[in-house]
Amino acid sequence: MIEERSKLLSSISKKENISINLLKRNISGGLAVVLANKNRKNIKPIAVGKDLTVKVNANIGASPDDVCLKKELKKLNVAMEAGGGCGDGFDYSPLFF
Numbered sequence: 001m002i003e004e005r006s007k008l009l010s011s012i013s014k015k016e017n018i019s020i021n022l023l024k025r026n027i028s029g030g031l032a033v034v035l036a037n038k039n040r041k042n043i044k045p046i047a048v049g050k051d052l053t054v055k056v057n058a059n060i061g062a063s064p065d066d067v068c069l070k071k072e073l074k075k076l077n078v079a080m081e082a083g084g085g086c087g088d089g090f091d092y093s094p095l096f097f
Contacts, residue, residue, distance in 0.1 A: 008034065008036065008045055009023055009024060009027075009034075011045070012034065012045060012046065012047045015046075016047065016051075016052050016053060018051055018052070022051060023047065023051075026049055026050045026051060026052075027047075027049075031049050031050035031051075032047050032048065032049025032050055032051070032052060033047065033048060033049055034046070034047045035047070035048060054082075054083065056079050056082045056083055056084030057079075057084075058075050058076065058078070058079035058084060059075075060072055060075055060076050060079075
């Protein structure tokens, strides 16, 4: 368990380009958290908080109560302009319709 946690924090610190000690300090001080669900397989854990990159999350998709493609595309464009992506390493340019 400890070795698994160390690998997780090491992976996150490399991706975030910060020292593992700074990451640990921020987590233990309540300034950062690791987002990872141990019940899910093949996830890429990330951390959010102090000294870490900004993460962008957008809920894209029409609900049965509010169907408006134009509004959903606007949300997508705003998220992409804010640096959002699919987390797959590709660079997505904003869509303009």
